Amino acid sequence: xxxxxxxxxxxxxxxxxxxxxxxxxxxxxxxxxxxxxxxxxxxxxxxxxxxxxxxxxxxxxxxxxxxxxxxxxxxxxxxxxxxxxxxxxxxxxxxxxxxxxxxxxxxxxxxxxxxxxxxxxxxxxxxxxxxxxxxxxxxxxxxxxxxxxxxxxxxxxxxxxxxxxxxxxxxxxxxxxxxxxxxxxxxxxxxxxxxxxxxxxxxxxxxxxxxxxxxxxxxxxxxxxxxxxxxxxxxxxxxxxxxxxxxxxxxxxxxxxxxxxxxxxxxxxxxxxxxxxxxxxxxxxxxxxxxxxxxxxxxxxxxxxxxxxxxxxxxxxxxxxxxxxxxxxxxxxxxxxxxxxxxxxxxxxxxxxxxxxxxxxxxxxxxxxxxxxxxxxxxxxxxxxxxxxxxxxxxxxxxxxxxxxxxxxxxxxxxxxxxxxxxxxxxxxxxxxxxxxxxxxxxxxxxxxxxxxxxxxxxxxxxxxxxxxxxxxxxxxxxxxxxxxx
Amino acid sequence: xxxxxxxxxxxxxxxxxxxxxxxxxxxxxxxxxxxxxxxxxxxxxxxxxxxxxxxxxxxxxxxxxxxxxxxxxxxxxxxxxxxxxxxxxxxxxxxxxxxxxxxxxxxxxxxxxxxxxxxxxxxxxxxxxxxxxxxxxxxxxxxxxxxxxxxxxxxxxxxxxxxxxxxxxxxxxxxxxxxxxxxxxxxxxxxxxxxxxxxxxxxxxxxxxxxxxxxxxxxxxxxxxxxxxxxxxxxxxxxxxxxxxxxxxxxxxxxxxxxxxxxxxxxxxxxxx
Numbered sequence: 001x002x003x004x005x006x007x008x009x010x011x012x013x014x015x016x017x018x019x020x021x022x023x024x025x026x027x028x029x030x031x032x033x034x035x036x037x038x039x040x041x042x043x044x045x046x047x048x049x050x051x052x053x054x055x056x057x058x059x060x061x062x063x064x065x066x067x068x069x070x071x072x073x074x075x076x077x078x079x080x081x082x083x084x085x086x087x088x089x090x091x092x093x094x095x096x097x098x099x100x101x102x103x104x105x106x107x108x109x110x111x112x113x114x115x116x117x118x119x120x121x122x123x124x125x126x127x128x129x130x131x132x133x134x135x136x137x138x139x140x141x142x143x144x145x146x147x148x149x150x151x152x153x154x155x156x157x158x159x160x161x162x163x164x165x166x167x168x169x170x171x172x173x174x175x176x177x178x179x180x181x182x183x184x185x186x187x188x189x190x191x192x193x194x195x196x197x198x199x200x201x202x203x204x205x206x207x208x209x210x211x212x213x214x215x216x217x218x219x220x221x222x223x224x225x226x227x228x229x230x231x232x233x234x235x236x237x238x239x240x241x242x243x244x245x246x247x248x249x250x251x252x253x254x255x256x257x258x259x260x261x262x263x264x265x266x267x268x269x270x271x272x273x274x275x276x277x278x279x280x281x282x283x284x285x286x287x288x289x290x291x292x293x294x295x296x297x298x299x300x301x302x303x304x305x306x307x308x309x310x311x312x313x314x315x316x317x318x319x320x321x322x323x324x325x326x327x328x329x330x331x332x333x334x335x336x337x338x339x340x341x342x343x344x345x346x347x348x349x350x351x352x353x354x355x356x357x358x359x360x361x362x363x364x365x366x367x368x369x370x371x372x373x374x375x376x377x378x379x380x381x382x383x384x385x386x387x388x389x390x391x392x393x394x395x396x397x398x399x400x401x402x403x404x405x406x407x408x409x410x411x412x413x414x415x416x417x418x419x420x421x422x423x424x425x426x427x428x429x430x431x432x433x434x435x436x437x438x439x440x441x442x443x444x445x446x447x448x449x450x451x452x453x454x455x456x457x458x459x460x461x462x463x464x465x466x467x468x469x470x471x472x473x474x475x476x477x478x479x480x481x482x483x484x485x486x
Numbered sequence: 487x488x489x490x491x492x493x494x495x496x497x498x499x500x501x502x503x504x505x506x507x508x509x510x511x512x513x514x515x516x517x518x519x520x521x522x523x524x525x526x527x528x529x530x531x532x533x534x535x536x537x538x539x540x541x542x543x544x545x546x547x548x549x550x551x552x553x554x555x556x557x558x559x560x561x562x563x564x565x566x567x568x569x570x571x572x573x574x575x576x577x578x579x580x581x582x583x584x585x586x587x588x589x590x591x592x593x594x595x596x597x598x599x600x601x602x603x604x605x606x607x608x609x610x611x612x613x614x615x616x617x618x619x620x621x622x623x624x625x626x627x628x629x630x631x632x633x634x635x636x637x638x639x640x641x642x643x644x645x646x647x648x649x650x651x652x653x654x655x656x657x658x659x660x661x662x663x664x665x666x667x668x669x670x671x672x673x674x675x676x677x678x679x680x681x682x683x684x685x686x687x688x689x690x691x692x693x694x695x696x697x698x699x700x701x702x703x704x705x706x707x708x709x710x711x712x713x714x715x716x717x718x719x720x721x722x723x724x725x726x727x728x729x730x731x732x733x734x735x736x737x738x739x740x741x742x743x744x745x746x747x748x749x750x751x752x753x754x755x756x757x758x759x
Contacts, residue, residue, distance in 0.1 A: 013573045046501040046570045047537040064518050064574030076686040103706040107651045199646035273648040415688040467542035
């Protein structure tokens with residue numbers, strides 16, 4: 001019997017909030033799984049000061065906000081990860097965006113560390129980079145035993161770094177001793193191919209780490225197109241076999257077609273980057289254009305088993321998820337999709353200690369008319385589980401209206417992202433832990449596997465209530481934590 | 487209790503200022519907050535200034551991390567100057583100073599008894615003070631920046647390098663009615679604002695022709711001196727827009743009462759018409 005827990009993460013003290021808390025991320029301390037940290041586009045409720053993260057110390061049943069991220073009120077991107085030594089790391093786009101010497105404003109990457117998330121102390125800045133701008137840092141961390149010495153924290157941040165030459169922007173920032181007082185980070189360009197046209201890699205650059213030192217990376221390389229609606233990309237997987245400590249990191253996988261590092265899973269895939277400036281999101285008020293995830297089997301001697309999912313367009317208006325796998329360290333890949341999900345985004349893969357594969361995503365249901373959302377449309381958050389990659393069961397975690405709240409924050413201005421450009425799924429031993437953002441209407445029928453709210457609410461009337469317990473609060477987008485024990 | 491900083495100085499640094507009565511020392515209202523010599527449960531008797539989400543904490547107990555607990559006793563009343571740091575079932579706030587209850591509290595209220603408006607007005611005054619130029623004017627036109635159009639015409643082909651956080655700059659020509667703050671001698675000004683709907687830029691005002699109101703402007707850093715005809719042309723294009731809109735509060739319609747209008751009302755302006 002599968003056990004499912006779903007929790008709305010907004011604390012009771014913020015019952016009056018109506019922010020769009022999208023683009024969530026989650027980490028669970030492998031040393032103490034009762035301790036967790038999470039993030040979203042959640043501003044400091046005080047309207048000033050450092051950005052908050054969500055913290056739980058009771059296994060995710062309750063959450064509180066702690067303002068320890070050195071960014072003005074909120075971040076413009078954030079992902080976070082515990083290592084195996086109780087350190088919390090984060091990759092953020094720090095605000096405010098400051099002018100450079102020429103008056104240009106480019107996103108600023110920070111890589112951060114907290115040695116004790118309950119201390120209340122501000123996270124320490126390990127890397128601070130602006131230059132031409134950096135986007136969407138996505139962090140992974142683990143701890144490796146170095147033989148005789150103590151465990152060392154390995155931290156890898158996949159990011160889209162426009163400081164890289166020639167449009168080969170896919171980057172991994174790696175430290176193999178991130179807990180050191182002044183850790184060194186190595187910036188590695190993982191895209192070996194010069195784009196055929198002036199372009200850049202897509203924003204999503206994703207790492208996956210195995211405890212034997214195998215590290216994979218996945219990204220979307222541009223191969224063609226003439227405008228944002230018809231960009232063609234290849235799905236690329238790179239691999240390193242020794243914690244990136246060799247002379248040429250992330251070059252273990254070569255593609256037979258051109259001999260370059262990075263296996264091409266599929267090529268010439270249409271991945272539109274939409275909406276055009278000033279338009280509403282094309283699917284359920286959400287933008288599209290860069291979704292990819294990668295996961296490696298964490299079991300000993302199974303680092304050759306790796307799964308990738310990405311989104312592209314196969315028809316006229318759709319946005320379709322594809323899942324593929326490799327059992328030989330990324331050399332060959334399943335020729336066909338293990339799963340194909342139409343009109344869906346935010347894919348996240350993870351594999352547990354039994355080799356059970358989890359696939360989390362959000363699917364848009366009802367009629368699809370780009371830019372138009374009606375009451376018949378829903379965002380449905382699925383967790384699919386499979387022991388063999390062929391047969392998948394389906395847990396629906398949330399099925400909520402897609403037309404509310406409106407993304408329009410002022411006349412003609414559609415705030416993006418709506419649900420977020422990513423969410424997250426991870427495993428600790430057999431358990432799957434994840435996070436997603438969704439419409440927060442307290443309606444139990446929206447959560448088929450149950451839900452708990454911390455913020456004031458009335459399930460009978462389906463209404464959110466303010467701190468006084470009576471005043472109504474508008475619905476908004478909230479982060480939801482879940483735990484699934486197969 | 488030492489009061490080394492004035493109440494006004496502390497209020498400038500604090501988001502949540504209130505008069506409160508100490509209920510219990512070495513205690514907290516939240517399990518997540520470990521109790522120490524610095525923690526105290528304090529009853530909020532009266533809020534002086536607060537962000538909206540904390541304005542409902544009047545007549546409630548909260549946790550205070552005391553800045554100095556040496557003279558604080560249970561039953562004492564103080565004015566606490568705090569910044570919230572933990573939000574859970576209750577809240578915990580970090581005190582940056584405590585002052586005895588006295589007449590200075592009246593001064594902190596200014597003319598506003600609504601604690602949310604009190605803080606909002608303080609924030610706006612600070613924001614105005616940090617700006618480079620404040621004008622009253624009307625948007626005449628909005629267009630793509632000249633340097634961006636020039637780059638496109640030159641075939642720079644940046645469209646396949648989409649960035650989620652690209653500001654998508656736009657330029658607005660604004661006819662100046664008056665200059666309430668700062669100096670600007672021209673009758674029109676070109677202002678650059680982000681057209682992007684991305685999380686980083688969406689809340690910054692998107693100007694449209696005909697809009698009339700107050701514009702809080704921030705000077706754009708000038709480019710380094712450049713040589714050569716082409717570079718000079720580029721520089722001229724950039725120089726058209728030396729001011730930016732960078733914050734949600736940087737535009738207020740003339741039809742919206744309060745806010746900038748109230749704060750500026752005491753400040754003499756420079757007529758520009």
